[in-house]
Amino acid sequence: MKYISLLGASGSIGMQTLDVIRSHPDQFCLVAMSIGKNHEAARAIIEEFHPELVAVADSAVYDALYREFHGSVKIIFGDEGLVEAATYSKATIVVNALMGSIGLIPTLKAIEARKTIALANKETLVTAGHIVTKAAQNHNVALLPVDSEHSAIFQCLQGEKHNNVEKLILTASGGSFRDCTREHLHHVTVEDALRHPNWSMGAKITIDSATMMNKGLEVIEAHWLFGLPYEQIDVLLHRESIVHSLVQFHDSSVIAQLGTPDMRVPIQYALTYPDRFRLPDARKLNLADIGTLHFQQIDFERYRCLQFAYEAGRAGGSLPTVLNAANEEAVAAFLSGRIRFLMIEDMVEKALEKHEVIKNPSLDEIREVDRETRRYIQSLLT
Secondary structure (H helix, E strand, O other): OEEEEEEOOOOHHHHHHHHHHHHOOOOEEEEEEEEOOOHHHHHHHHHHHOOOEEEEOOHHHHHHHHHHHEOOEEEEEHHHHHHHHHOOOOOOEEEEOOOOHHHHHHHHHHHHOOOEEEEOOOHHHHHHHHHHHHHHHHOOOOEEEOOHHHHHHHHHOOOOOHHHEEEEEEEEOOOOOOOOOHHHHOOOOHHHHOOOOOOOOOHHHHHHHHHOHHHHHHHHHHHHHHOOOHHHEEEEEOOOOOEEEEEEEOOOOEEEEEOOOOOHHHHHHHHHOOOOOOOOOOOOOOHHHHOOOOOEEOOOOOOHHHHHHHHHHHHOOOHHHHHHHHHHHHHHHHHOOOOOOOHHHHHHHHHHHHOOOOOOOOHHHHHHHHHHHHHHHHHHHO
16 A cells, blocks of 8 residues: 655646546555645545545635544644645655645655655756755655656656667647747637647646746756756657657667556556556557657747746756746736736746856755745736
8 A cells, every 4th residue: 555645636636646546545545635725625535535634725725624624634734734744654655746836845845754756746846956856866765757748758768778868858739829820829818828739737737838838847857857968858749649758769769658648647657656557447549540640840939938948957056946936927927817928938038037047056045036036027017
């Protein structure tokens, strides 16, 4: 039995993680979780899975859950509660399905507590990859990727010598506007942006997919997970989201991981690694039915956010922190109707240009840069 602490239980990845746990009750047990503002989801999860500890971000939801479940479940609140959930003594695996840089501190604390980390929170490595990977090495903790692209690379590398790798190739669907010109993007709405053609995801990550910032964050994450320079990490546009990523080796061989678009597959692989379990109701891949797969080079002028991510990653230091914080604030402004879609990339670019890079930032410096960047983006909105 593997005992799981699930951070971000009511989000898209969190709910699909619960589906995996539900499918294998003899293998997985949810012992701790965190929740944001979704009271109804929290109640349903508690009643079905009976976790021992629940951390709540919203004070009103905390009050309601405390009244309802106090005595049978330990209900805790705030950032300290999130860390307590991440380090819960009974948990052996922490699934970090949080959205945004809020996932950084709980991840570091879970590493210090020597928990296996199933990481879906890419902002953790984007913001402080040098600190997180060093901590994982020092504490001999596995960082198991949950993102479909990084899981694909991780699977392709099993049994291979890493010094034989020539290149990592991340695939990208192109998002909601992959068939649109930049001129068309001046007029798109939030509703338009949230219509992803292949995946069912949360609002923020769907917008990131449309700007291709999501792929940029994944490039930086791949750099830290697999220890390769950015010159050996490519992105390829792939409309069908069937080939989830590829690895090219020195002998010109290429190994790819394929499957239907279903996030439960990489989630379950992280939970069962190095084993594989059956996944009930998963749609099997039939290449004959698909017939044709399409690939094309990325147009960096069309997807400027991806270019920003490469530049920030290569510069390193504190610049990826700025990239992430500026993007989070700008996407939130777009989702709330305060800015137009293309203004997301404009705001990110301004924040990157304004920042003076700290080459090897401490955790405190990273947190201050994050705060300063968010204040700067907010100043642009007034």
